[in-house]
Amino acid sequence: MSELTVSVLSAISGIDPAEWDGCGADANPFTTHRFLAALEASASVGEGTGWHPSHLIARLDGKVAGVAPCYVKTHSQGEYIFDHAWAHAYERAGGRYYPKLQCAVPFTPVTGPRLISAIPAVQGALLQAMAQVARQSGLSGAHVTFCSAAEAALGEEVGYLSRASEQFHWQNDGYAAFDDFLGRLSSRKRKAIRKERERAQAFGGSIRSLRGDEILPAHWDAFWHFYQDTGGRKWGSPYLTRAFFDILHDTMRDDCLLVLAERDGRPIAGALNLIGRDALYGRYWGCIEDHPHLHFELCYHRAIDWAIAQGLARVEAGAQGEHKLARGYMPSQTHSLHWVADEGFHKAIADYLRRERDAVGQEMALLTEMGPFRRG
Structure with missing residues (x-):
């Protein structure tokens, strides 16, 4: 035996x-x-x-x-x-x-x-x-x-x-592009998301999605400030130490998707995702400037864009948040x-x-x- x-x-x-x-x-x-x-x-x-x-x-x-x-x-x-x-x-x-x-x-x-x-x-x-x-x-x-x-x-x-x-998770129903996903929504919701994305992208800068060696140590310096701001408001003090992000860079940057909003060459907001075999996992968001709908663009819409491009089955955007429902993330x-x-x-x-x-x-x-x- x-x-x-x-x-x-x-x-x-x-x-x-x-x-x-x-x-x-x-x-x-x-x-x-x-x-x-x-x-x-x-x-x-x-x-x-x-x-x-x-x-x-x-x-x-x-x-x-x-x-x-x-x-x-x-x-x-x-x-x-x-x-x-x-x-x-x-x-x-x-x-x-x-x-x-x-x-x-x-x-x-x-x-x-x-x-x-x-x-x-x-x-x-x-x-x-x-x-x-x-x-x-x-x-x-x-x-x-x-x-x-x-x-x-x-x-x-x-x-x-x-x-x-x-x-609330977003499910990929074989979409070839973000517009295919929008086509499944009611007319009112479809128009609302398009308007939301237009306003978010008009913040006066650019948005980049970085993975692996595209992510530089300086990007983690910026993201640490974002994380501290969000952690301080939500939990009182951040759970993760600064050293965690350095180790993440050394051992797991190929598992990371970092979406950064930059203005005048400086990151002003970012969202960190981890990449699984069949899903993209949204984890942390933060900013040092407030711009309308930028949070939704970086955390939800860009995640859907990337998941569709990579053929992933779903996006899991973390705990709670009924505001995700209007953006196609279902219970x-x-x-x-x-x-x-x-x-x-x-x-x-x-x-x-x-x-x-x-x-x-x-x-x-x-x-x-x-x-x-x-x-x-």
């Missing part, structure tokens, strides 16, 4: 990149060894951040057969599947919600593999190990966020609670899994999630009906 073991790794540098990615982690840019290593090497996660690496490594007869990016969390920031109300309720009842175990990509609301293995039994073992680690370490529970639908179904089979959320369900050690609290959350799932389904149906596409 085969021997299956799961161990905890306190730093991703402790496993060979080929072993990690060879389990299937390279199917998504955010779960690759190089992306997670950039977070750790730049001190964006680790000591003092509330994200303490505790990755799970499954071995079958001594050979790495599965991995899971995991962190012991001392807060709920940077997750985008919100459980603050659970934490408050648990602590009001006398419990200690933090620390908890989180299987996730830090600061990244992007669906991708979390139980990273081609073997279902190994995926199940990783889930069971998360609950075991949480129980043995005195943690309140284990959570798997932005997992695939198949992983969510597997989690339910082994006793995790499944949670449904929504994002798409996302999934997470939750295991709580306290049996009574586990039951209370299960009841909450049943009611929330119904509400999410109703909202997605309503928003889909409100979408910009022509009927019939």
